[in-house]
Amino acid sequence: MHREFLMGNEAMAVGALAAGVNVVAGYPGTPSTEVLETVARRRPEGVYVEWSVNEKAALEVAAGAAYAGARALVTMKQVGLNVASDPLMSLSYIGVKGGMVVLVADDPGPISSQTEQDTRTFAAYAKLPVLDPSSPSEAYAMMGEAFDLSEELACPVIVRPTTRVDHGYEDVEVADACDWAHREPEGFVRDPSRWVIFPALSVRAHAAIEKRDASLAERLSGYARNTVRQTAGPDARPRLGIATHGISATYVAENLSEKDDVRVLRVATPYPFPEHLAADFLDGLDEVLCVEELDPVIERALIATCGRRGLTVKIRGKLTSDIQPSGENTVESVGRALDAFLRRGEGPAGPSPCSNGPLRTDEPQARPAHAELRAEKDRPTPPQLPIRPPVLCAGCPHRASFYAVKCAMRGKKTLFCGDIGCYTLGNAKPLDMVDTCLCMGAGINIAQGVTHVEPDTAAFAFVGDSTFFASGITGVVNAFYNQADMTLVVLDNSTTAMTGHQPHPGTGRTMMGQVVEKVSVERVLLAIGLTVVETVDPLDHERAVETVRRVADEPGVKAIIFRSPCVVLARPQARSAVDAEKCVGCQRCVRELGCPALVPDASTGKVRIDAAQCTGCTLCEQICPTHAISGGERL
C-alpha cells in the first residue's frame, strides 16, 4: 500500500483496477469523466477500456463482458443513466456472472448538468444495490466491495458518488500496482434459460429480486460503512438524531462537536435501506433531522421505518422544509440547519435554512455567516461585480459557425435548436443563437416537431460531432424518413471538447491507443439519403455565410458540416493585433462576436486584443469595417 494524492474519480479508477476489473466502458460527462481516463492511463496489459458512443452502448458492452465472467465497470453521469436505463432495467432481471459496477456520478446544484436527479432513487426503481461514498478514500474502498457484492448477488451494483467526491482530492491509501488482483474470466457459457429475457423469466426474476433485496437490507445493517455514532460518547442518551450520507456527512461532521449531544446515522447503502440499523438509531430519539442532497431518500425510508414499527419519532428534513429541497448543501447551509435543529446559539428558533443556495461562484454577493450579521451594517458597501457566465473560448470555431448562420438568416423566420456540448454556450449574448436545448441529440427532432406546426420556419439543428455519434444519427434518419424540412448543422471540432477532449468515432483514435479508420459524418449523412451535404470552414466567414444561404434554401433535410479543430487542442500560435490608428472605436467586433480576447478601452472606446487569449482565428479581422485588425492566421 502507498499514499497518493488523488481526485475521487482517480481513486475509484484505481479501486476498480486493484479489484481486477477486466473491461471498462463509459461515455464522458461531468463529473464522471476522469474515472475512465484514469483507467486508460494506468491500466495494466489485458484490461480493455473504451469510450463507447453513448451510455447505452457502454452499459451493454460492460454487460456482455460480465456475462462472460469478467469484472466490468461502466461509467457515466446521472443524465447518462437515463440513456442507459433501457438495458439497465432489464439487466437487473437477467443479472451478471462476473462482477459489474455501474458508476453513476450525480451532480447536486446542478453545477454541470441539465437535471438534479438522484441515482439513489433510480437504484431503488431498478432494484439494484447502491453504494454512496463520502470521500475519495471511501470511494476507492467501495469499488472493490461493490465488485464483490455484485459477484455474490449476480447482479450489477451501482456506485453513486456526487461532484464533491468525484472532484475532491485527498491523499488516499491505495494498493501498489503489483498487488492488484488479476482475474481470468471463465468465458460465456451458453444458457438460454439464463441469458434470454422472456416474460416467464421475468416472472421468476422479479420474485427472486424482491426476496433478495429484503434479506440484503437486513444484512446491510451490518455493513461497516453504515454507521451510528454519538457525539457525546456511546453511553450518552441523546434525544436528537441526525441522518445523513455522502458528502453531506462531512458537512455534518464539520458542524458538530462533543458539546452537541446527538446520535448520527450515516447511510452508505440507501438501497436496500438498512432498516434494522435505522431502527436501532431511532430508538430513544424524539426528533431526527435528515441532512441529504437531491431526493429525501433517507428521510422517506425513516418515515417508513417509523410507520412500520409504530415509532413516534418526528422525522424532519426536506419534506418539512428544514433542509433546502433542491441545490447543493454547503458547510454553512448544514451549519444553519443544525443550529436551528439543535437550538444552538442565537440562531433563529424556527427552521429557516432553506434560503441558502448552492455553492456557486456566480452568486451575486457573498452571504454573511450568522455570527457576522451584526457587524455587517458597519461594513463598506460591496461593489457591483462583473458577471462571468461561461463563454466560448477566444478563437472557438463554434463562434464563427453561429455567426455565419446568424448573418445568413438575418431577417428570416428561424428556429435554432441547440444541443449538449460547448456549443450550448452559443446561447450567450451577443451571439444569442440557441432557442432550445433539452438533452443529447434532442435538437434534431425538436426542429422537426416545430416545423410540423410552423412550416414557414427555417429550422436549424446544431449538433456537435460527439453528440452526433452519441444520439444524433437516429434523429437525422427520423427527419429524412418523415419528410422533414430542416437544416442540420454539424459543428465538427474533431473532439468531445466540453468534457475535456475525449476521442470519439470521428477522431480515428481509441482509448486503447489505436489509430483506426474514422467514421465520416458526411458518409453517414449521404448513406441515410441526404443529397445536400456541404462541408465548410466556419472561419472563412464569407464562404460560410454563402454556404448557409444556399443550403438553407434547398428543400427537405440538408446538412452543413462546419469543420475546424477545437483551439484548445490545436493551440494555434498566431495572434491578431489592432492597429490603433485604424481602429475607429465602433466596437462592431465586440458587439457582433463577443470574443473574450477583444477588450474595449473604457476611455477611448478603441479595442485591444488580449494576446494571452487570442488564437489568431481572424474572424474579427474579417468583419472589421476599417480593416484595423491583422496578424492572425486561419488554421
Place this chain on the structure above:
Amino acid sequence: MSNGAMSTDIILAGVGGQGAVLASKLLARAAMGRGLPVKTAETIGMAQRGGSVFSHVRLGEDSSSPLIGRGRADAIVAFEPAEAVRQLSFLRPGGRVVTSDAPVVPVSAATGGPAYDLPAIMSYLHERVGEKNLAVVDAAAAEAELGTARVLNVVLLGAAARAGALGPVTLDDLAAAVRAIVSPRFLDLDLRALSIGDVFFRADKKGQVLRGWPMK
C-alpha cells in the same frame, strides 16, 4: 470536529483558464511534502470556459469536508481582483488576501452586463481586508519580468508563500512541488515565476510594486 488551529484553509480564486486547478495541485503537493494531509475541491466543467472558478485547499488534520465554510478561510489567493471580492465571504476575520491587480474583463461587461469597476473593487478590498492583511501583486510587472502572463497562478502562489499566507507551506516547499509535477518544458519558467515573489518583496520596500506589504 470544527475548524481549529491544526488546519490551514486556503481559497484560490480566478477565472477559468488562469490555472487555479494547477495552483491547487502545487499547493497540495507542497503541503504533502511537509507530511500534511490535504483535501481540495475545485471547479471542473462548464465554468472553466471563462467563468469564475475556485479551489478550496485544506491543509492539516483537522478537516472533514473538502469544502471550507463561509467565514472560515485563513487566506484567499486570487488571480484576479473581482474574484477575490467574490470569494470574500469565505474569509475569516483577520484572514489574508493576496491578489493580482490585473482585471480579466468578461465579455458581459462589454455587452450590457455590469461594468468592471476596478477602482471600486480595489478600494473595497482595502477597506474590508485591512491594509496589513492585503497584498496586491503587480501582474504587469510580473508579466514584463517573465515575458508571459500565463504563469500568473504560480507568481501569486510564490507571493502568498512569501507573505506567510499559506500556513506552514514555504517557498521551498512550492519549488519542490513545481519540480515534482510541472513538465520539464515549463519548469524553468514556473520556478522563475515562484521566485518573482522575492523580487516583489524587495521592490516593495521601495514602495513600488506591492502595496500593503509585508503582512504580519
